[in-house]
Amino acid sequence: MKALMTSAALAALMASGAQAADLRMSWWGGDSRHVMTQEALRVCGEKHGHTIKAEFTGFDGYLEKLTTQMAGGTEADIVQVNWPWMPLFSRNGTGFADIREFSDQIDLSQWTEEQLASGEMAGILNGLPVSTSGRVFFFNTTTFEEAGVPLPTTWEELFEASAQLKEKLGQDYFAFNGVKETAQLLVSLQVTQMTGKDLVDPETNRVAWTVDELAEGLAWYGRMVEEGVLQGHEQEAGQGNVNLFEKPDWASGKIAGSYEWDSTWSKFADPMIDDQVLVPAKMLVRQDAVTEGVYRKPSMLFAISKNSANPEAAAEIINCMLNEPEGIDALGDSRGIPASAVAEARLAEAGAFDPKMKEAHDILMAAEGPVVSPFNEHPTLRGAFLDTMEEYGYGMLDEEEAAEIIIDEANRVLKGFDS
């Protein structure tokens, strides 16, 4: 009788899924994300009978820590991974566990095929998109209203608005911001709108643009600096190595627009002083644009360690956080608007999203453009792009020379990934 009861208990436990496991989860983020994620781990752990140790830091240093752990095979069972890091950690799809193997634990139908494809490396689903993020336009309506200028809807209107801002409010007013990565993505946006192509051709894994096309994008950026739409490299560097949202000129409205991640809405809106209003705006487009060229990508992914002793249990926890009511409620919008359909619907119904952030996200999702390659954010490729743009900005190179160097350097990086 006793043996029968033991067998029945074991069978019941096995039927309920993975056995109780001790897991670890690592992520980066700010305080609110830390608090909400720990709560989600608590409720999901209780629901599924697992204990999960939280390992969290700020963004700075997370990549270094994760890299060291991955090298030693000591990464957490559940790992939050930035999308551009996937080629670094899992070039051939073997860096993390194949999530499709755990489709009994995770309801993959909550993601579109396109979303799941963005988490694949070499056809293997290595990471589950937690949310989708991308660059959208933010404008300070207070500054534009003070100058009596309507918000621009095309690039040419932006040039005109800039001239009027300077005339009516002062030469130290700038209609837009474009430095560092933002400058790079603005040039990329121009060339993408012009050609309909992303920087990297997925077929050949080489730069899809010609030197002339990229040179035209750079020249357009040069014109923006020349006409005072945005601050040039030298002027911007004069303020030191400081983020846009930390600059007094941003907070006071003297820089009246930028092209930023939709998920960073609060970071840019919160520092505004004197009741100034920041709004998300639709994509600005060229007159000859063949696409809006939206830069949209998974903002981050949850991956399961290939070294995990309890991958099924890890999969259960991921499913709970992203697809089950308890986890969805606890995790909230700590990672932006969720990619999981059920989570987005549940949180939207509960009114959990900042309306402006939701508006920015909706603009992002409604825009169209070619699929963006993660190599756009490869550190070496991006470094070469930014360094060359800086030399162009300081007048050391012309557009043609800069375009040629960027394309050569990018192709050199891409060649390293040839199988």
Place this chain on the structure above:
Amino acid sequence: MTRSEELDLTETSAGRVSGQAVSAPRPKGRGSIGLLYLAPYIVGLVVFTAIPFFASLYLSFTDYDLMSAPRWTGLENYVELFTSDRTFRRSLYVTLLYVFITVPLKLAFALFIAYILNYRLRFINFFRTAFYVPSILGGSIAIAVLWRYIFATNGLVNMGLGAVGIDPVNWFGDPVNALFTITLLRCWQFGSAMVIFLAALQSIDKSLYEAAAIDGASKWTSFVHITLPLLTPVIFFNLIMQMVQAFQEFNGPYIITGGGPLKSTYLLPLYIYDEAFRRFDMGYASAIAWVLFVIIMVLTLIAFWSSKKWVFYAGDKRS
């Protein structure tokens, strides 16, 4: 402890008292106890210094991205560094410039302040403390951030210049000014060198100055012919320490300028960091680190070699 060990210890004590320790039998277990005491240091030295030191030498001859096993590439990293890497050449030039400007400037300033603080003034202890404070704070991130705001285009320095009718200067946007600004931060942290100079100044026999004064020597003559020669061992010590520290500077340029503009403040430690942790090229980063190590070692050896000609120790018979 066994009875025989007790006996051994007693004998040793007796030997010491009688001055015959050398001939006393070696106590059993003493060696292992000593090793036990040394173990934390030895383990730390081996695990955190020696192994990484030699591992980085090996890695400098490999292609290693942390994710896959290191692949032996021989001298490839070094060949690339010295033949085709524009960034390395720029970074090396900037680093050497930074060190050669910072170290003499900082030592001269530290000596100058120490000389003043050596006088018996009212509230001298307060001033000594006040001048030392920047050294405590100087290496911190907060001070680097403060520096960034002070020298920003619309920062405190330009506000001051504007008040006296001088046009604002683009401290961080101009490559020459940016390096100067970073250098200034380093020089501002002169406290530790100053304290060592101050201690050395106070140890100089006052009768030497009195004798010189009787012979009609001016303050400047006394400084050049008495103070400076007697300070040379301390100057030498400070020179080595400051040079090694300057070659390792990271926080200032990382926080204030991010290495820009145009890599004008991109010191080698920043380049090593970027290669290792942003581009995951550990092999290449190790090669740069070893080049930096060799440069520091060679310059230190040159300093030691040259010290025979200009450093004077107590009892030195040279005239």
